[in-house]
Amino acid sequence: VIHKPHVDWFALAPSLSLLAAAGLLLMVAVLVPRGARRPLGALLAFAGFVASGIWAAFLDDRSPHAATLVHDAMWRDRWGALAQVILAGSGAVAVLVSYSERMRDEHVAEYYALLTAAGAGMAFFVQASNLMTLFLGLEWFSIALYVLTAIDIDLIGSLEAGLKYLVVGAVGSATLLFGSGLVYGITGQLAFDKIAVAGHAHDAMLVVGLAMVIAGLAFKSSAAPFHMWTPDAYQGAPTPVTAFMASGTKIAALVVTYRVLVTAFPHDQHLWRWAIAGIACASLAWGNIGALVQRNVKRILAYSSVSHAGFMLIAVAAANQLGARALLYYLIPYSAMSLGAFAVVAARERELQVPVTLRNLAGFGWERPFLGVSMWVFMLGMLGFPLTGGFIGKFYVFAAAYRHGWWWLIVVGVVATMISAYYYLGIVRAMYFRDTAELQLAPAGGSPPHDPLLTFGVAVALVVTVGSFFAVQPLIDVARSAARALPL
Amino acid sequence: MHWLTTILIVLPAAGALVVAVAPFTAYWLGSFAALVSLIEVAVWITAASKFDFGSSALQLDQRASWFSDLGVSWHVGQYRFSLWFVGMTVVAMAACTIYGWWVGRDRGRAYFALMLLLTGAIVGVFTAQDLLLFYAFFEAMLIPLYVLIGVWGGSERLRATITFVVYTVVGSLLMLAAIVVFGLQQGTFDMTRMGTSSSTWLFLGFVVAFAIKSPLFPLHGWLPITYRESPAEVSAVLSGIVGKAGLYGLLRIAIPFFPQPVHDWRVVLLVLGSISLVYGSLLAFRAPDFRGVVMYSSLAQAGLIVLGLFANNSLGIDGAVLQIVNHALVSTALFLLAGMIERRTGTRGEFALLGGMARGRPALATVVMTVGIISLAVPLSTTFAGEFLILAGVFQQGWGWAVVGAVAIVLAAMYMLRAISGVLHQNVGPAVSEHALDLRVGELAIVVPLVLCLVGLSAWPNLVSGHATSSAPAGWTAYAP
Numbered sequence: 001v002i003h004k005p006h007v008d009w010f011a012l013a014p015s016l017s018l019l020a021a022a023g024l025l026l027m028v029a030v031l032v033p034r035g036a037r038r039p040l041g042a043l044l045a046f047a048g049f050v051a052s053g054i055w056a057a058f059l060d061d062r063s064p065h066a067a068t069l070v071h072d073a074m075w076r077d078r079w080g081a082l083a084q085v086i087l088a089g090s091g092a093v094a095v096l097v098s099y100s101e102r103m104r105d106e107h108v109a110e111y112y113a114l115l116t117a118a119g120a121g122m123a124f125f126v127q128a129s130n131l132m133t134l135f136l137g138l139e140w141f142s143i144a145l146y147v148l149t150a151i152d153i154d155l156i157g158s159l160e161a162g163l164k165y166l167v168v169g170a171v172g173s174a175t176l177l178f179g180s181g182l183v184y185g186i187t188g189q190l191a192f193d194k195i196a197v198a199g200h201a202h203d204a205m206l207v208v209g210l211a212m213v214i215a216g217l218a219f220k221s222s223a224a225p226f227h228m229w230t231p232d233a234y235q236g237a238p239t240p241v242t243a244f245m246a247s248g249t250k251i252a253a254l255v256v257t258y259r260v261l262v263t264a265f266p267h268d269q270h271l272w273r274w275a276i277a278g279i280a281c282a283s284l285a286w287g288n289i290g291a292l293v294q295r296n297v298k299r300i301l302a303y304s305s306v307s308h309a310g311f312m313l314i315a316v317a318a319a320n321q322l323g324a325r326a327l328l329y330y331l332i333p334y335s336a337m338s339l340g341a342f343a344v345v346a347a348r349e350r351e352l353q354v355p356v357t358l359r360n361l362a363g364f365g366w367e368r369p370f371l372g373v374s375m376w377v378f379m380l381g382m383l384g385f386p387l388t389g390g391f392i393g394k395f396y397v398f399a400a401a402y403r404h405g406w407w408w409l410i411v412v413g414v415v416a417t418m419i420s421a422y423y424y425l426g427i428v429r430a431m432y433f434r435d436t437a438e439l440q441l442a443p444a445g446g447s448p449p450h451d452p453l454l455t456f457g458v459a460v461a462l463v464v465t466v467g468s469f470f471a472v473q474p475l476i477d478v479a480r481s482a483a484r485a486l487p488l
Numbered sequence: 489m490h491w492l493t494t495i496l497i498v499l500p501a502a503g504a505l506v507v508a509v510a511p512f513t514a515y516w517l518g519s520f521a522a523l524v525s526l527i528e529v530a531v532w533i534t535a536a537s538k539f540d541f542g543s544s545a546l547q548l549d550q551r552a553s554w555f556s557d558l559g560v561s562w563h564v565g566q567y568r569f570s571l572w573f574v575g576m577t578v579v580a581m582a583a584c585t586i587y588g589w590w591v592g593r594d595r596g597r598a599y600f601a602l603m604l605l606l607t608g609a610i611v612g613v614f615t616a617q618d619l620l621l622f623y624a625f626f627e628a629m630l631i632p633l634y635v636l637i638g639v640w641g642g643s644e645r646l647r648a649t650i651t652f653v654v655y656t657v658v659g660s661l662l663m664l665a666a667i668v669v670f671g672l673q674q675g676t677f678d679m680t681r682m683g684t685s686s687s688t689w690l691f692l693g694f695v696v697a698f699a700i701k702s703p704l705f706p707l708h709g710w711l712p713i714t715y716r717e718s719p720a721e722v723s724a725v726l727s728g729i730v731g732k733a734g735l736y737g738l739l740r741i742a743i744p745f746f747p748q749p750v751h752d753w754r755v756v757l758l759v760l761g762s763i764s765l766v767y768g769s770l771l772a773f774r775a776p777d778f779r780g781v782v783m784y785s786s787l788a789q790a791g792l793i794v795l796g797l798f799a800n801n802s803l804g805i806d807g808a809v810l811q812i813v814n815h816a817l818v819s820t821a822l823f824l825l826a827g828m829i830e831r832r833t834g835t836r837g838e839f840a841l842l843g844g845m846a847r848g849r850p851a852l853a854t855v856v857m858t859v860g861i862i863s864l865a866v867p868l869s870t871t872f873a874g875e876f877l878i879l880a881g882v883f884q885q886g887w888g889w890a891v892v893g894a895v896a897i898v899l900a901a902m903y904m905l906r907a908i909s910g911v912l913h914q915n916v917g918p919a920v921s922e923h924a925l926d927l928r929v930g931e932l933a934i935v936v937p938l939v940l941c942l943v944g945l946s947a948w949p950n951l952v953s954g955h956a957t958s959s960a961p962a963g964w965t966a967y968a969p
Contacts, residue, residue: 325557366595373508385631386624392555395620398668399558407669414661421657422650425634433638433646472555480557 008069010062011076013055014084015127018091018120021048022113029109037109038099042453045112046095052123053088056081060478066485072191073133075259077485080127082328082478083255087126087248089464090335091119094244096457097343100350100449101240103152111151115244118144122252126259130190131180134260138176138220141252142169145245149237161236168229169219176216182209183264192264193487199267210265214275217260220253223279223309224286231290234302239349242298243342246305247335254309258316258327262486269319277317277409283310284416291423297345297356300423301338304382307416308334314409315397323400324483329475330397333381333389333468340461341378343454344371350449358430365431370455374462376428381465383424384417389468396476490548492535493564496574497612500528500581504604507597514596518589521600525582528607532578539571546617546680547571554621559676563617569809572952573614573736576816579941580728581607583934584721587824590930591831593640593719602632606725613733619667619677619741623660626697626737629730630656633722641717642836648717655710659700666693670745684745691749694742695757701734702790705764715783716836720827723779727786728820732812735793739808743797750798757798758885762892764791769899773906778829778837781907782822785863788896789815795893796878804881810953811874814945818863818871821938825856828931829911832924839907844916849926853912855935862942864904865897870942873949 009016021044028040059081066077094115103111118141125137146169150162184190186206187198199206215226222230234242261272287307294300312334315327348356348364348371365372381388394413401409468475503524507517535548549565566574585603593599609632612625630653638649670690671677685691700707715723743750768788775781789811796808826837829852835841846853865871875897883890927935945952 322557380631386628387631391624391627395664395668396558398665399672402669402672407665410665410668414665418658418661421653425649425653428635429638429646429649432635433649472560473553476555476557 005071008076010055011059011069011074011127014052014059014081014088015120015123017051017055018048018116018123021045021051022116022120025109025113025116029113032109034105037105041109041112042095042099045116046092048116049088049091049095049119052119053085053092056084056088056123060085060482064481068129068191069127073130074124074127075129075485076127078482079255079259079324079485082482083126083251083331084123086251086331086335087119087122090244090247090251090339091115093336093339093343093457093460094240094248096453096460097243097339097346098240099453100451101238101346102350103238104154107151111148114144114148114151115241117141118148118244119248122248125252126255128256129192129263131184132190134256135173135177135180138216139173141249142173142220145241145249148241149233149245151241152238155236155238157236158238159236161233164236165229165233172216172219172226175212175219179209179212179214179216182206182212185209192260195264196266199265202268207268207271210268210272211275213260214257214272214279217253217257218279221250221257221309221313222306223313224282224306227283227286227306227309230306231294231299231302234305235296235298235355239298239342239346243339243346246301246338246342250305250309250312251331251335254312254316254327254331258324259486261316262319262488266487273317273319276313277406280310280313280317280409281412283307283313284412288416288419292419294423295357295359297358297361297427298342300358300427301341301345304420304424305338307420308338308382310416311394311397311413314413315400317409318400318404318406319488320400320404321480321483321488322396322403324486324488325476325479326393326396326400328479328482329389329468329472330393332475333393333465336461336464336468337378337381337388337390340374340458340465341382343458343461344375344378347371347451347454347458350451358426361427361430362434363431365428371458372431374458375431377462377465379424379427383421387469388465390465392469392472490550490565492531492538493548493566493615494550496528496531496535496578497564497608497615499531499608500524500604500611501608504601504608507601507604514594515592517596517600518592521604522582522586522589524604525578525585525607528578529582532575535566536571536575539566539568541568544568549617551678554618558671559678560620560671561618561678562621563678563680564612564615564621565617566615569739569952570614570736572809572813573732574611576732576813577610577614577729578607579938580816580820581610581725583820583824583938584724587721587724587827587934588719590934591721591827595639598635599640602636606632606636610729610733614736617679619671619679619682621677622679622741623664623667626663626733627660629733630660633726633730636722637714637718640719640722643717644713645717648713651710652714655700655707659697659707662693663697666690679741682745684747686746686748688749688752691742691746691753694737694746695753698734698737698742699760701737702731702794703734703787704760704790704794705767705787706760708764708787711783711787712780716777716779720779720823720830723783723826724820724823727783727823728816731786731790732816735790735797735808735812738794738797739805754798754800754885757794758882758889761791761794761798762889764788765795765896766791766892766899769896769903772903773899775903776838776840778826778839778842778907778911779823780837781903782819782826785900785903786815786819788900789819792875792878792893792896795882795889799878799881799885799889801881801884803877803884806953807874807877807879807881810945810949811871811878813952814871814874814942817938817942817945818859821859821935821942822863824935824938825859828852828927833917833919833921835919839910840917841919842911842917843914843920844912845920845924846912847916849924851927851932855927855932855939856908856912858939859935859942860904860908862946864901868946870945870949873946873953877953
C-alpha cells in the first residue's frame with residue numbers, strides 16, 4: 001500500500017476550480033461550434049474566476065491559523081487566501097475586458113483556457129511553502145503568460161513581445177532555480193520554515209542563494225533592474241492580456257516575495273531589507289523617469305507598473321506587520337486601477353484600430369464621458385491622490401517605512417510621486433485639454449463600438465478604486481488578519 | 489456630534505455628482521449648481537446662527553473613525569475663525585459659480601460639477617480637524633482646479649497647468665512626508681489631540697507647502713501665468729480662497745504645532761513676508777493689465793498676512809484672520825470685475841487698450857471704485873482695520889516691520905488708484921466701444937453681495953477679528969490674550 005499524504009481539497013479549491021475551467025475550455029475549443037466558442041469560453045472563464053474567488057473567500061474565513069498542506073508543500077493561511085481573492089477578482093475583470101478583443105475565433109477558447117490556467121498557477125504560487133512548489137507555480141503561470149503574450153499573431157509586435165518575455169523570463173526562472181538550489185544545498189531543506197531553522201546568518205553561500213531568489217522573483221514583479229522585459233511585453237501583448245499581467249503577476253510575485261523572505265530568511269533580514277530597499281529605489285527612479293519620455297500609453301503604464309513595484313517593495317523592505325498590511329491593502333486599489341486603465345486603453349484601441357498614444361487620446365474624455373472620467377480617476381489613483389485607494393495605499397506604505405525607522409524611503413517615494421505627476425496628469429491632459437479638432441486627427445468613423453462588458457469591467461474597477469478610499473477600515477482588518485499569518 | 493459641518497462639505501460634492509449624471513441641458517445644470525451654491529450659503533448661515541461665539545472650543549464637530557490602526561478619523565468642526573473662513577468660501581464660491589453660469593461656460597456639465605466639487609474640497613480644508621483628512625482635502629482642491637484651468641483657460645493654458653501643478657504637487661507632497669512622520673510620532677492624526685514637535689524638518693515640510701499655495705516670495709513663480717490664463721472666476725477662486733488655504737495652514741498647523749521652529753524661523757518668515765509685500769506691491773504698480781494688478785496685490789496681501797501671523801501676539805493674528813476674510817472678498821470681487829471688463833472690451837484687460845469706462849456706465853464705475861477703495865485700506869474700511877491690527881501686532885516685534893508694512897500701504901494706494909483710473913478714467917481706450925454695456929442686473933447680483941459683505945465688515949470688523957485667537961486650538965495657549 002502506498003501511503004498517500006492527506007490532501008485538504010478545500011484549501012486547493014481556488015486553484016483547482018480555475019484548473020477545471022481551463023480543462024473545460026480546452027474541450028470547448030474542440031467540441032463546440034466556432035460561433036459559440038467566444039461567449040461560452042468567456043462565460044466559463046468568468047465562472048472559473050468567480051468560483052475561485054468565492055472559494056478563496058471561504059478559505060480566508062476558515063483559516064484563522066496557518067497550516068501546511070500536502071506534506072508541507074503548500075500553506076493554508078489567510079495571506080495566500082486574500083491574495084487569491086484579489087487575483088480572482090483581477091482575472092474576472094480581465095475576462096470582461098477580453099470579450100470584445102479582436103481575436104481569431106479558432107483561438108478564442110484556447111485564449112481563455114490559458115488565462116484561467118495562468119490564474120490557477122498564480123493561485124497555486126501564492127500558497128507555495130517550499131522551494132519546489134515555488135518554482136512550479138512560477139513556471140506554471142509564466143508559461144501560460146508567454147503564450148498569451150504572443151497569442152495574437154496578427155498583432156504587430158505580439159510575437160516579438162512574447163519571445164522577449166520568454167527569453168528574459170527564462171533567465172529569471174533560471175536565476176530563481178539556481179538560487180533555490182544553493183539554498184537547498186546549504187540547508188538541506190526545501191520548506192521555507194525549515195530553511196529558517198537550518199540556515200545560519202552570514203553563510204556566504206546562503207546569501208548568494210538568497211540574492212538569486214530575490215532577483216528571480218523581482219523579474220516577475222518587474223522591479224528595476226529586472227524590468228527590461230516589461231515595456232516591450234506590455235506594449236506588444238494584446239491589451240487584455242497586459243491588463244491581467246500587470247495586476248496578476250504583480251500580486252502573485254510580491255505576495256510570495258514577502259512570504260519567502262520573512263519565512264525562510266529571517267536571519268538575514270538586515271541584508272535583504274537593504275537589498276529590497278535598493279531595488280525599490282531603483283524601480284521608483286527608473287520607472288518614473290522612463291515613463292516621462294514615453295508617448296505610447298501602454299508603455300507609460302508599463303513603466304508606471306515598474307514604479308508601483310517600487311512602492312510596494314518599500315512595504316516589503318519595512319518587514320513589519322504594518323508593511324505586510326500595507327502591501328495587501330495597496331494591491332487592492334492597484335490591481336483595480338491598472339486593470340481599469342488598460343481596459344480604457346483597450347476601448348480606445350478598438351475604436352481607432354491603432355496603438356494608443358498620448359496624441360490620439362485627444363478628445364477621448366469628451367467623446368466617451370464615462371471611460372474618460374474613469375481613466376482620470378485611475379490616473380489620480382496611481383498618482384496617489386485622494387478619493388482613490390491609491391492615496392491610502394501610499395500613505396500606508398510610507399507609514400510602514402517610517403515605523404521601521406527608514407524615513408528616507410518616504411523621501412524617495414515622495415520625490416518619485418512628484419515626477420510621476422507629470423505623466424499621469426499628462427494622460428488627463430491628452431484626454432481633455434486638447435480636442436480632436438485642434439489636432440486635426442482623422443475621424444475614427446461612426447459611433448464608437450458598444451462594449452457593455454468592458455464598460456462593466458471598468459465600472460467595477462472604478463468602484464474598487466474609489467471604494468477602497470472610503471472603506472479603509474474593513475479592508476485593513478482583512479489585511480491585518482492576513483498579515484498575522486506571516487512570522488513577523 | 490453635529491452634522492452641519494459635514495453637510496457643508498458633502499452637499500456640494502453630492503451636487504457635483506448630480507450635475508455629472510443628471511439628464512438636463514447645460515443651462516439647467518448651471519441653474520442647479522447655482523442653486524446648490526446658494527443653499528450652501530444658507531446652510532452656512534444656519535451654522536453661524538447655531539454657533540456660540542462666546543465659546544473658544546471646537547464647535548459643530550463630528551468625529552468618526554476612518555481607520556483606527558493609525559489613528560485617522562473623519563473629524564470635522566469649526567473654531568470661531570474657521571467659521572469665518574468657511575463663510576467667505578461659500579459666499580465667494582457662490583459668486584463664482586453663478587458668474588460661470590451667467591457667462592455660459594461651454595461643456596457645462598463638467599464645468600459645474602467641478603466648481604461644486606471644488607467648493608466641497610475647500611470647505612473641507614477649513615474644517616478638517618484630522619491631519620490626513622486635511623491633506624486629502626488640500627490635494628482634492630487641485631483636481632478640479634487642474635481641469636478648470638486646462639479646459640476653460642486661455643491660449644497658454646497647457647503651460648499654465650503644468651506650472652501650477654509642478655509647484656503645488658511638489659509642495660503638497662513634501663507636506664505628505666511631514667504629515668506621515670508627524671502623525672506617527674504623535675500616535676494620532678487628530679489635530680485636537682496632537683502635541684507639539686520641535687523638528688525643523690517637519691516644520692519646513694509644512695511651511696513650504698503653505699508658502700507655495702499662499703503664495704509667498706520666492707515660491708510665487710506659478711502665480712503670473714496661472715492667474716492670467718485661468719478663466720476670471722477661477723482666478724478669483726485661486727486668489728481669493730485657495731491661496732487662503734495656505735495661510736490657514738500656517739495658522740492652524742505650522743504655528744500651534746511647532747512652537748520652537750516658529751521661534752527659530754520667525755525672522756526668516758517675517759523677512760519673506762516683507763519682501764512679498766513690497767515686491768508684490770511694486771510688481772502690481774508695474775503690471776500692464778488689470779488682472780496683473782489684482783494678482784500681484786494678492787501676493788502683497790499674503791505677505792502682509794504672514795507678517796501678522798508671525799507677529800507672535802494676538803493682535804497680529806487677529807488682524808491676519810480679519811485680513812484673510814477681507815482679502816478673500818476683495819480679491820474675488822476684483823477678479824470677477826476683471827472678467828466682466830475683459831468680456832465687454834474683448835481684451836485681456838491691458839490698460840493700454842482700456843480707459844474712460846466710467847462715462848455712461850455708472851454702475852460699473854461705482855462698483856469698481858468701491859471695491860478698489862476698500863482694497864487699498866482706506867480708513868473706516870474693514871481692510872484698514874485688518875492692516876492696522878497687523879501693523880500694531882508686528883510693531884511689537886520691532887518697529888522696522890511696521891515701517892515696511894506702512895510703506896506698502898502707500899504702495900497699495902498707488903497701484904490700486906492707477907488701476908482704477910486706467911480702467912475708468914483718462915481717455916477712452918481704443919478697445920472700449922460706445923456699445924460696451926454697463927454692468928447688467930445679473931452681474932450686479934453677483935458682485936454687489938460681495939461688496940455688501942465688505943461694507944458690513946467695515947461697520948463691524950470686530951465680528952471677525954474680536955479675540956479670534958482666543959478660540960484656541962491645542963498649542964495656541966501662548967497667544968491667548
